Amino acid sequence: MTLYVYESIPLKPGEKPRHFEIKQNMNAKPLTKHPETGEPIRRVVLGGFGVLSSKTASNSSSSCGCAPGGCCN
Secondary structure, eight states: OEEEEEEEOOOSTTOOOOEEEEEEOTTSOOOSBOTTTOOBEEEOOOOOOOOOOHHHHHHOOSSSSSOTTOOOO
16 A cells, blocks of 8 residues: 545635645545545656766765766756
8 A cells, every 4th residue: 555645625715725644545546535534635746866877976976966067956
């Protein structure tokens, strides 16, 4: 079972969403209603992870891996 972050969908102007976690099977469709309260909800997409190969890392002269010349700000 995977832990997903969901948020309530505000029904009134100015109302802030509430965040909570729900365990689900990875193959399950995202929920649209809270299982206990029935209020409308949506799944929150969070950041993922990057993968660096040893070839990419060794060609970079930057310690952070941004680019051979360093980070671009």
